[in-house]
Amino acid sequence: LPDISKIEKLITNKTKAFILNTPGNPTGRVYTKREMDDIAYLAKKHNLFIISDEVYRDFIYDGEEFLSFAARKDVEDRVILIESTSKRFSACGARVGFLATKNKEAYEALLKMAQTRLSVSYIDQVGAVELFKLDKNYLHNQLAEYEVRRDTICDELLKIEGVVLQKPKGAFHILVKLPIADSEDFIQFLLNEFNYEGETVLITPGADFYFNESLSKNMVRISYVLKAEDLKRAALLLRIALDEYMKK
């Protein structure tokens, strides 16, 4: 996060809330205790809500403990926690998200909104409740599996010349700098022209995640939601594709 004084300068009387995402998509960045203290301090000082998108909260690597804004006493009346079954239970097909807050006023307003607007599928709501009854080992085993995936894809990507990345601390995406000028053009090449033994890879342009697209023109987001074996294969395809692309 930028320095606290830089953030504070941007707060105006129109500012109502911070919207934060930790662990973050697309970088896998996890906010530090210090950064969270800063946000909490500013939220109290300027009477702001903290809308904390923690949909990846179960994906924290290297044995680190996850710090949630929702667990902090000092801002408990101003946090709105965003969660989702998509990430926690790999149930993206359910399309069920949810939120939690200890702020009664916000809770009642949000409940009214949910009752007035058309809600998500009824069956999936019932299903989502059942997911929470899963054995605790489910999340534990899932985390171990994702840690292997993260390590695999990082190791494989770093074998490619010119690739720069920071190993993610959480979530299941990496933002990777590739030795190319325009990732959008490279991705079109991957989808339209490239194939190796009938296969190609699908990655996301980094520019989708930046206000300033020029900063991210050579970046791509890679999601490591496949089995380790498949990730190895994907990294191989990427390496061959880069070679071919650069020869064009």
Next chain:
Amino acid sequence: LPDISKIEKLITNKTKAFILNTPGNPTGRVYTKREMDDIAYLAKKHNLFIISDEVYRDFIYDGEEFLSFAARKDVEDRVILIESTSKRFSACGARVGFLATKNKEAYEALLKMAQTRLSVSYIDQVGAVELFKLDKNYLHNQLAEYEVRRDTICDELLKIEGVVLQKPKGAFHILVKLPIADSEDFIQFLLNEFNYEGETVLITPGADFYFNESLSKNMVRISYVLKAEDLKRAALLLRIALDEYMKK
């Protein structure tokens, strides 16, 4: 619909499509053959798409045959049909809508959009497909039931002095003029102040459906999706509520 010359005057070089809803919400209006001919004529003349929202196409009363834009040969390359499981199968909790078109270019573009954007729930998509295997009698019996509901609510509403309505030809809503000045205020009275033997009724302000709210300030939309017995009770509650409201 307004006269064809009035509609034509509004078409500019920015106009891409007609968006129509037949049978209509909130009036239950069904377009006539003549009106559809007019729209088809204009669509061809000005090279426009016809986005035809026919989600109530199974709710057509008095034995009339439903005319669909999607069944017309003369515009088959320019119709995009909108449909939904919510109305046809009373499965609003499924949140599954769909569309159909014979225009290949539109189809491919729409398919891409559906593949790129996050879609509706997977389980509900599977369920929706199964709904189409229901016995044909399901829709037949449902229609008979809704026709009874329509007749019941119309008869009961017309017993209330000052009520004006046009019997709907389709769908399951009626737009009703009540002997009051401001339906929004009346509805707040129904929800916050009124009760008769512990019950009240819920209706929708007409202004929600009009660009020009002043034209519809004394109108409400009533949905007849309850059993006939319950509709009778609701009409009674409405009558008592109107009496009480006017005495205030």
